[in-house]
Amino acid sequence: MTRAERIDLSASVALVTGAAGGIGAAVCEELHRRGAAVVLVDLEQDRVDAAARRLGAERTLALGADVTDPDAMLTAVAAARDTFGALDIAIANAGISSGAQAFTISGAPDGVFERVIGVNLQGVWNTVRSSLPAVIDSRGHILLTSSTYAYVNGLANAPYAASKAAVESLGRSLRTELAAYRASAGVLYPGWIATPIADVAFGGDEIATELVHRATPSPLRKPIAPQRVARAVADGIERRSPRIQVPRRWIPVAALRGLVNPLFDLRMERDQGIAERVRQLDER
Numbered sequence: 001m002t003r004a005e006r007i008d009l010s011a012s013v014a015l016v017t018g019a020a021g022g023i024g025a026a027v028c029e030e031l032h033r034r035g036a037a038v039v040l041v042d043l044e045q046d047r048v049d050a051a052a053r054r055l056g057a058e059r060t061l062a063l064g065a066d067v068t069d070p071d072a073m074l075t076a077v078a079a080a081r082d083t084f085g086a087l088d089i090a091i092a093n094a095g096i097s098s099g100a101q102a103f104t105i106s107g108a109p110d111g112v113f114e115r116v117i118g119v120n121l122q123g124v125w126n127t128v129r130s131s132l133p134a135v136i137d138s139r140g141h142i143l144l145t146s147s148t149y150a151y152v153n154g155l156a157n158a159p160y161a162a163s164k165a166a167v168e169s170l171g172r173s174l175r176t177e178l179a180a181y182r183a184s185a186g187v188l189y190p191g192w193i194a195t196p197i198a199d200v201a202f203g204g205d206e207i208a209t210e211l212v213h214r215a216t217p218s219p220l221r222k223p224i225a226p227q228r229v230a231r232a233v234a235d236g237i238e239r240r241s242p243r244i245q246v247p248r249r250w251i252p253v254a255a256l257r258g259l260v261n262p263l264f265d266l267r268m269e270r271d272q273g274i275a276e277r278v279r280q281l282d283e284r
């Protein structure tokens, strides 16, 4: 893409899933501040209405929809096009954690894997598929929210980590396919962000908190505000970035993952403190 093909947010319509809270709400606020029309999608109409009200009536549309329902997503995209005449940007951001308590693969409650994959992967797929024709028409951009969990060890968080690795893969394929239409896609890799989804690793679950402390070097562990992610997202979309990594301190880890991952995996495998906590997770 050339500089001339940068995205002008002030002339764009953006649909964001998971828009009622956390990163999604902050992204909507930032895109709206830069002049975009914003379509806010989240599970409950009341919550998404409240998020839209904070932005004002102008250039906003609030839609209650479940990303796991492909028909609901097609309806949301149709409503966006009817209201604003186009859809240039789709941000497949809605996501869930595995729950308030961490568990191993062996101790995972029945159905949790399917639920996490259903929202975090199938939901992203549905969002991408429903918005593709519109985004291709306007040579726009699709952003998929993955996570640093796409490439760090998913110890005690395996369904979530697996879903995020799959989303990364989807985003890379999509970018290459969209290049054929002079449209683009990118992957967002947030580190730890101060939203409810991260509570489990920051005191919400004592064992998970200890595991994150043991497994993650402290500079990488410090949570940042969702507003910082939102600014990076807006900048990244304007540039059609293939990867948005925030905070930026994760960039070397991501770039060197082929070397870093085997070393970290080996260190964790040999860490008796980690082994002890894994057994504690399975005993409770």
Ligand SMILES: NC(=O)c1ccc[n+]([C@@H]2O[C@H](COP(=O)([O-])OP(=O)(O)OC[C@H]3O[C@@H](n4cnc5c(N)ncnc54)[C@H](O)[C@@H]3O)[C@@H](O)[C@H]2O)c1
Residues within 6 Å of the ligand: 017, 018, 019, 020, 021, 022, 023, 024, 041, 042, 043, 065, 066, 067, 068, 093, 094, 095, 096, 119, 123, 145, 146, 147, 148, 189, 190, 191, 192, 193, 194, 195, 196, 197, 198
């Ligand atoms: N917070 C972090 O540390 C962190 C780190 C990396 C990636 N992420 C990812 O960022 C994204 C946003 O997470 P967040 O931290 O803002 O969490 P959050 O819980 O604050 O927000 C997620 C939003 O998604 C919505 N949602 C959940 N299921 C949905 C569904 N089926 N249909 C529509 N909306 C649904 C929720 O109602 C909520 O408003 C997620 O994909 C998450 O996995 C978060």
